[in-house]
Amino acid sequence: xxxxxxxxxxxxxxxxxxxxxxxxxxxxxxxxxxxxxxxxxxxxxxxxxxxxxxxxxxxxxxxxxxxxxxxxxxxxxxxxxxxxxxxxxxxxxxxxxxxxxxxxxxxxxxxxxxxxxxxxxxxxxxxxxxxxxxxxxxxxxxxxxxxxxxxxxxxxxxxxxxxxxxxxxxxxxxxxxxxxxxxxxxxxxxxxxxxxxxxxxxxxxxxxxxxxxxxxxxxxxxxxxxxxxxxxxxxxxxxxxxxxxxxxxxxxxxx
Numbered sequence: 001x002x003x004x005x006x007x008x009x010x011x012x013x014x015x016x017x018x019x020x021x022x023x024x025x026x027x028x029x030x031x032x033x034x035x036x037x038x039x040x041x042x043x044x045x046x047x048x049x050x051x052x053x054x055x056x057x058x059x060x061x062x063x064x065x066x067x068x069x070x071x072x073x074x075x076x077x078x079x080x081x082x083x084x085x086x087x088x089x090x091x092x093x094x095x096x097x098x099x100x101x102x103x104x105x106x107x108x109x110x111x112x113x114x115x116x117x118x119x120x121x122x123x124x125x126x127x128x129x130x131x132x133x134x135x136x137x138x139x140x141x142x143x144x145x146x147x148x149x150x151x152x153x154x155x156x157x158x159x160x161x162x163x164x165x166x167x168x169x170x171x172x173x174x175x176x177x178x179x180x181x182x183x184x185x186x187x188x189x190x191x192x193x194x195x196x197x198x199x200x201x202x203x204x205x206x207x208x209x210x211x212x213x214x215x216x217x218x219x220x221x222x223x224x225x226x227x228x229x230x231x232x233x234x235x236x237x238x239x240x241x242x243x244x245x246x247x248x249x250x251x252x253x254x255x
Contacts, residue, residue: 208250
């Protein structure tokens with residue numbers, strides 16, 4: 001298939017800018033893209049005129065423009081999983097008064113596509129559109145559990161097992177053992193693996209083919225999301241929510 005070089009280069013610029021939320025200088029951008037500064041400057045000027053890129057007047061760094069946010073918001077607002085899940089996740093969040101996240105897998109990472117905020121004084125910091133590693137998040141482990149052996153192997157091969165906290169899984173072997181457990185119990189727990197003092201429980205969402213297409217989680221400080229609360233009450237409330245959403249997505253079986 002033929003491609004238009006200028007369009008390909010413009011999209012490459014947007015991809016690089018997305019990886020630098022604090023902005024990037026044109027010299028560094030040109031170097032990363034292996035293009036001349038003149039070419040990059042010309043492409044940036046076009047992208048700026050359409051609001052896809054903006055330049056910080058103080059630092060002269062280039063950043064993603066607000067038109068991208070507009071497009072992303074439009075897409076997310078019309079994304080079936082979000083539309084189906086949101087009322088049920090909102091009901092769950094209101095019931096337990098904790099932060100709820102909805103995630104999908106994208107490029108080997110957990111991508112946050114929706115969030116229902118808690119009114120608790122200590123809320124979990126996160127943003128829609130951000131990504132998280134698969135191996136040390138409850139949502140990520142659920143998504144890994146639904147992958148084919150081939151896809152799972154490809155994703156795990158790319159993981160760098162950084163010791164984020166003292167509780168973090170630090171090897172492919174340990175992760176495999178954890179994912180086996182997740183498959184058996186149909187849920188995953190992040191036991192302070194990505195943030196010290198924060199516990200997270202996640203459940204899968206299935207489509208009509210029986211495939212895990214998303215995962216949702218409840219996060220909170222360990223003094224609120226205690227092990228007893230998690231197993232005595234929270235787990236069943238989330239299982240019920242998972243079954244309700246999955247049924248609306250066409251899944252016929254219960255967790």
